[in-house]
Amino acid sequence: MTSSLARLFELSGRVAIVTGGSRGLGAQIATALGEYGATIALVARKREELELAVADLAARGIAAAAFPTDLGDEHAAPALVERALERFGRVDILVNNAGATWGARAEDYPLESWNKVIDLNVTGLFLLTQAVARRAFLPQSKGVVLNVASIEGLLGHHPDRLGTIAYNTSKGAVVNMTRALAAEWGPHNIRVNALAPGFFPSKMTAGTVVEYGEKIVAHTPLGKLGGDTDLMGPALLLASDAGGHITGQVIVIDGGATII
Template identity: 70%
Template sequence: MSLTRLFDLSGRVAVVTGASRGLGLQIAEALGEYGAKLALVARKATDLDGAVARLAALGVEALPFPADLGAPGAAEALVTAVRETYGRIDILVNNAGATWGAPAETYPEDGWDKVIHLNVTALFRLTQAVGRDCFLPQGKGAVINIASIEGLMGHHWSRPGTIAYNASKGAVVNITRALAAEWGPRGVRVNAIAPGYFPSKMTYAVLDAHGDTLAGQTPLGKLGGEEDMKGAALLFASDAGGHITGQILAVDGGFTII
């Protein structure tokens, strides 16, 4: 099979959460460019409308699916809505997430609960629903979890504490491995991308204060850019990654190797 066909996603439906901006929208652009039909998910319908318009200008078919994934029953309702619209789901990108900065010794309970619930519980519930209703009956599917290098390493003392975020992304790493092992024999691949420091709504405060330092500590000498998640996501989503599962790929300019 040619490389062009291995990367081709024509006829496949991809659900991308947290898709109204940032890394989620970047990943959606990549999957759409290679032929996937997109179900874009975020809490605010107005933000999704802007993302749909941007993708339409690129010739990419995408529809908005506003949803609060932390709400009871949200995962099942989303899967039903996407299936009613597109008839199937082939790719799930779990990008939606939250963070909360505070010292560990005074970390608020509501901050911990918010981060763990969205980053871990809601991610699992949506993956469970898509796997149960789509991937496992089809005998094929690809899950791409967006973890973080914060789930692979400690957090530097000079920056605001993010203990719940670190814990949640460490959980995403091992959810990825556990599901890959359990669902692999049934044709479902589960991988994760662990981004380093990318400019986004979630990271602006940290990068404003520490961006130059973080770039200087990165072997490639720069923060993540608007194209840097696309190749990894396309590999994991497509048949080009057909023999890859249970893997965590750091897209961090080498930050975690030093």
């Protein structure tokens, strides 16, 4: 028999949109929510990668569908939400994981690269959250938003590493957007929280990990980078009824790197 505590984590009957869900952290979160019963609307730019990710979820017994979308396009969000609602009839959870970065010294940072990062990481995230709230969460007086921020939004960037000023700025914006939306939408029973991962091996961090991985690990109390399951528990907590009284919070998953 399933215990009452276990049922708090159950997501059967709920639909979760997961952006940047075809690989890396997004795929990890999608798997966690799916294994606890959520149907997954998987979003990324590249259809081929999405189809492979959907097939992987299906092999795990998780219901999922691919929604190829470029969230850097300011007109993409409403159309995506409509497609998800047409397919599933509802949206209960939004995971904003899609993001981009660019490395350059601040004094040389190209405006084009700044705009690309901010447009996706901040503006695109907000527009999708706004569209989901308008069409699903506010009408049903319930919803969960889970933003993927970063410890780079909580700290300065180490001067020995190539600068990522737009990424740091964008993730700081995500942290405070999380708090502002949680305060504004709390009366509508919409919870908004964020995860702030440290360094996890991924396509985005590959260059940094190759060049600085040993130093990063050496300055991390747990002595390791993030692993393939390390976001699953925190994501499930915040997306499910187990986190029903948690909103406006940022959970840092970095092996202790930001405490020293």
